[in-house]
Amino acid sequence: MQQQKDPFHSLATRLSLGIILLGTLIFIGVLGSNYVLSRNLLEQYVGELARTTAASTVNEIESVFSSVATSADSLAAIVIKADISEQQIQDAIRAFLKINRDIYGMAVALEPNVLQTNIGQFAPYYFRNDSSLSYTDLAVDEYRYLTWDWYQQPKTVTRPVWTEPYYDRGGGNVLMTTYSTPLLIADQQPFAGVATADISLDWLQQLVANIQILETGFGLIVSQQDTVVAHPDQSRVMKKLKSTLDSGFIEHYWDKYVQSKRAQQASYFHAPCRHEQGDCWIAIKPLLDTGWKVVIIIPESELSYEIMLLTGEIALLALVGLVVLVLVIITHTRNMINPLERLASVTAAIGSGNLDVKLPGPSRNDEIGALTTDFRNMRDSLRTHIEQLRQTTAKQQKLESEIEIASNIQMSMLPGGGTVSILDQGYQLYAQLRPARSVGGDLYFYQHQENKLDFIVGDVSDKGVPAALFMAKAVTLYTGAPNEDLSPGDTLARMNLALSQNNDACMFVTALCGRLDLATGELIMANAGHMHPLQKTQDRINELSVDGGTALGLMENVDYPNVVQVLAPQTSLLLYTDGITEAFNTAGEQYHDERLFTIVAHASQTTAESLGSTVLADVDAFVDKAKQSDDITLMVIHYGH
Amino acid sequence: MPLNIEIHAEPNEGKRISLAGSLDTDTAPQLQDKIDHEIDSTAHMIIMDLRRLEFLSSAGLRVIFKTKKLMDNHSGKFMLVNLQPQVRKVFEIIKALDGMNVFRSQEEMDDYLATMQNKVRDGDS
Numbered sequence: 001m002q003q004q005k006d007p008f009h010s011l012a013t014r015l016s017l018g019i020i021l022l023g024t025l026i027f028i029g030v031l032g033s034n035y036v037l038s039r040n041l042l043e044q045y046v047g048e049l050a051r052t053t054a055a056s057t058v059n060e061i062e063s064v065f066s067s068v069a070t071s072a073d074s075l076a077a078i079v080i081k082a083d084i085s086e087q088q089i090q091d092a093i094r095a096f097l098k099i100n101r102d103i104y105g106m107a108v109a110l111e112p113n114v115l116q117t118n119i120g121q122f123a124p125y126y127f128r129n130d131s132s133l134s135y136t137d138l139a140v141d142e143y144r145y146l147t148w149d150w151y152q153q154p155k156t157v158t159r160p161v162w163t164e165p166y167y168d169r170g171g172g173n174v175l176m177t178t179y180s181t182p183l184l185i186a187d188q189q190p191f192a193g194v195a196t197a198d199i200s201l202d203w204l205q206q207l208v209a210n211i212q213i214l215e216t217g218f219g220l221i222v223s224q225q226d227t228v229v230a231h232p233d234q235s236r237v238m239k240k241l242k243s244t245l246d247s248g249f250i251e252h253y254w255d256k257y258v259q260s261k262r263a264q265q266a267s268y269f270h271a272p273c274r275h276e277q278g279d280c281w282i283a284i285k286p287l288l289d290t291g292w293k294v295v296i297i298i299p300e301s302e303l304s305y306e307i308m309l310l311t312g313e314i315a316l317l318a319l320v321g322l323v324v325l326v327l328v329i330i331t332h333t334r335n336m337i338n339p340l341e342r343l344a345s346v347t348a349a350i351g352s353g354n355l356d357v358k359l360p361g362p363s364r365n366d367e368i369g370a371l372t373t374d375f376r377n378m379r380d381s382l383r384t385h386i387e388q389l390r391q392t393t394a395k396q397q398k399l400e401s402e403i404e405i406a407s408n409i410q411m412s413m414l415p416g417g418g419t420v421s422i423l424d425q426g427y428q429l430y431a432q433l434r435p436a437r438s439v440g441g442d443l444y445f446y447q448h449q450e451n452k453l454d455f456i457v458g459d460v461s462d463k464g465v466p467a468a469l470f471m472a473k474a475v476t477l478y479t480g481a482p483n484e485d486l487s488p489g490d491t492l493a494r495m496n497l498a499l500s501q502n503n504d505a506c507m508f509v510t511a512l513c514g515r516l517d518l519a520t521g522e523l524i525m526a527n528a529g530h531m532h533p534l535q536k537t538q539d540r541i542n543e544l545s546v547d548g549g550t551a552l553g554l555m556e557n558v559d560y561p562n563v564v565q566v567l568a569p570q571t572s573l574l575l576y577t578d579g580i581t582e583a584f585n586t587a588g589e590q591y592h593d594e595r596l597f598t599i600v601a602h603a604s605q606t607t608a609e610s611l612g613s614t615v616l617a618d619v620d621a622f623v624d625k626a627k628q629s630d631d632i633t634l635m636v637i638h639y640g641h
Numbered sequence: 642m643p644l645n646i647e648i649h650a651e652p653n654e655g656k657r658i659s660l661a662g663s664l665d666t667d668t669a670p671q672l673q674d675k676i677d678h679e680i681d682s683t684a685h686m687i688i689m690d691l692r693r694l695e696f697l698s699s700a701g702l703r704v705i706f707k708t709k710k711l712m713d714n715h716s717g718k719f720m721l722v723n724l725q726p727q728v729r730k731v732f733e734i735i736k737a738l739d740g741m742n743v744f745r746s747q748e749e750m751d752d753y754l755a756t757m758q759n760k761v762r763d764g765d766s
Contacts, residue, residue: 461699462666506707508699510735529735551735554706582698588642629666630698 011340012333019329020322027318035311042303043281049213050283050296051268057211057219057294058285061204064102065290068197069160069179071100076181076195079108080115090124090135096197097126097133104128104200105172107138108183109145110193111155115183121146127172127198136171143170154182154194162290165201165229165238175201175238177229204230205237214306217298224291226258257284273299339368343375355383400438403465407438410468413475415446421609426518427453428608428638432616433631434579440631441467441509442577443475451519454488457575457635458511459530461551467631470507474499474552478513488513488526492552492560496528499553508553512546512575513560521567521639526560528552531581534574534600535567536611541601544573569640572611574600579632583619586626591619608638642696644668646675655686655718661693664701673704676711685717688750692723697731709741718742722750 078084078092093106105127112120123138123145138145145151153161160181167175176198183192204221208230211219221229226241241254253271266285273280281303283296342360349357359376411418414433422429431444441460446453456478460467477495486494492513499509510530516523525533527548535544544565549558567573576596583591596615603614612634619632642663649657658680664672680687687708691697705721712719720742724732732738744750 459699461703462669463700464666504707504710506703506710508703508706508735510699529737531734549736550739551737554735554737555740578699 012337015333016329020326023322023325031315034314038307038310046281046298046303047268050281050298054283054285054294054296058287061287068103068199071096072179072181072195072197076183079195080183093126103197105198107196109151111191114190115192125171150178150180150196151194154180155191158182164223164225164227172198213298214302216302219296222293403438410439430608430612431635433633435631436628437464439468441471442631442633443471444633444635445478451517453516456511456513457633458509459577460509461507463631474509487562488515488524489560489562492526492528496552496558500556503553508551510551523567524562524564526562536572536600537568538570567639571639573637575635577633579630580619583623584626584629585622585624591622608636612636644671646672648679653685656680656684657688657690659690663696665698666700669700669704676708682711683715687712688720690722691728694728697728
């Protein structure tokens with residue numbers, strides 16, 4: 001539970017962060033490519049816009065110019081008649097002006113005395129003044145029409161020209177350009193004057209001012225001599241383009257264009273702007289005949305601005321989408337993770353032993369639902385197992401306590417309760433019984449009556465509870481015998497008879513039974529399949545051979561002979577069970593008879609207890625930490641004072 | 642030390658139980674279990690081959706006696722063969738060899754069985 005406090009270790013947070021990061025990367029990628037695509041599209045669109053604007057502007061201008069030119073040409077065709085009067089010329093001018101409202105003013109200027117010898121300098125000029133026409137005679141000394149470009153140029157080139165824009169001081173008194181067509185009598189010669197039609201630059205200015213592309217795109221018109229004819233910024237009009245180059249694009253690109261063969265064709269290119277930071281898209285289209293050019297300029301920053309605007313909108317959409325995505329993911333992962341977190345806390349609770357903790361309901365059909373169900377099953381079977389274990393343990397404890405009681409009862413059947421040490425007149429006796437388990441199948445007993453010491457050491461086959469029960473039976477049988485003053489052999493025979501009847505389990509007990517006359521040292525012993533005792537006198541040790549019969553319980557009606565001998569004073573008799581000679585150490589080695597012989601031989605002859613203790617201590621030292629494999633019983637009888 | 646138990650069929654509806662290892666308190670229940678489940682209680686003959694039995698405790702003896710009793714109940718034969726000295730000594734100490742058919746070797750047992758069969762055949766004829 002501890003780690004959940006750190007949000008970065010939460011599955012939900014990590015999942016959300018991962019998806020948000022990925023989503024953001026995807027959005028950035030999409031935005032980036034969208035920016036590039038949008039820019040390409042917008043550039044195409046802007047280029048198209050620039051070109052079409054240029055073309056439409058040119059078309060509009062050309063339609064006006066050509067109608068104006070046609071009017072002037074028609075006037076020329078009328079005037080060129082030899083018999084025309086001055087009045088007729090003036091009437092014709094006024095008539096054309098009335099018809100063609102695009103024309104600001106018209107004039108006929110005659111070469112003195114060419115068309116008609118009686119007419120010298122003659123230059124009537126009519127122009128619009130509000131709604132009416134005004135008249136000015138240009139053939140005055142103040143004006144000197146013969147010197148003006150609009151008169152000189154057609155005369156020189158003998159074909160119609162559009163003049164550079166100029167301020168017609170003394171004439172129309174406005175900025176204008178003039179179409180001037182030469183009056184040529186019979187096949188170009190001689191030159192008889194000009195017929196002109198003026199276009200007020202105010203009109204072009206108006207036209208150019210109305211050109212607006214996007215926010216900052218604009219148009220301008222440049223004459224053949226690179227004079228700015230029309231410009232949204234009025235102050236630039238009538239200036240040389242190069243002196244106002246900051247109005248558009250730099251000199252280099254303009255010169256390159258003008259000098260190229262494309263100069264007579266429409267052109268579209270990309271060049272650095274001077275009046276704006278960055279580049280501009282520039283479309284140029286020449287006005288046919290005049291050598292004038294319509295220029296459309298769109299700053300690229302405009303484009304970038306548009307794209308940024310577009311990208312910003314998309315980014316905003318993406319951001320909203322991302323936020324929605326994050327909310328959905330967080331909600332969804334919460335829904336997924338919450339049951340897991342609950343399961344985790346439940347696991348912790350179960351781990352600490354609380355099996356009654358409430359589990360989340362299996363409300364889901366997915367893996368988490370399956371996990372919850374499995375978890376519930378696990379919890380239930382765990383509960384069952386623990387309950388079983390508790391019951392088993394309780395049973396076990398009960399059994400153990402019962403066995404403990406049984407052990408106490410069993411030991412209480414033995415004199416001294418398992419360990420006895422007697423120092424008496426004429427003899428010493430030491431006996432100890434150590435069951436391998438709580439209860440065991442070994443037995444010993446002794447009874448001192450008058451001068452007789454009766455004793456028995458036995459070993460029931462196997463060990464544990466069955467052996468203990470059989471041992472109890474054997475001890476009970478034995479304790480009844482001495483009172484009837486039976487010899488050891490008869491005692492064993494009687495015990496055997498009782499034990500072998502109905503002994504389907506084939507339990508058996510080996511036993512060494514004896515009676516020592518404390519007065520005379522006479523020892524009577526009988527053996528039922530038990531190991532022979534050891535006899536230690538003051539100078540030697542030997543196995544005291546007691547030949548006998550089969551172990552008790554295996555066969556009915558067995559005779560056990562009494563073996564009689566006389567013990568010398570200060571003789572020790574050792575009776576033991578195979579728990580001693582077949583004791584195993586941790587290496588699996590057996591204690592063996594030889595070692596028992598040796599330890600008994602080397603033990604100092606003091607008391608029965610010290611001899612017995614020495615032997616048992618040696619067995620303990622040999623066994624070390626190995627588990628005791630069989631019941632151990634040792635009885636030492638020391639005869640003599 | 643563990644106990645290895647092999648049971649093979651012998652002629653005349655007999656069974657041979659070959660023991661290897663240690664027959665003690667821990668392993669005796671295994672042998673008892675095998676005998677209870679795999680040996681027909683009315684088998685004619687059980688040969689217990691102790692050639693590779695290293696250790697025998699009183700708990701093991703009990704199983705052997707019980708098996709013998711099983712055979713005695715219906716006059717079946719129970720034989721012990723190939724006793725190693727230390728195992729033989731266990732039998733000797735409790736003086737349990739007297740009532741048993743114990744053979745030092747396979748040959749000795751085969752001779753005995755041949756004699757028995759001859760006796761039966763002679764008796765029949």
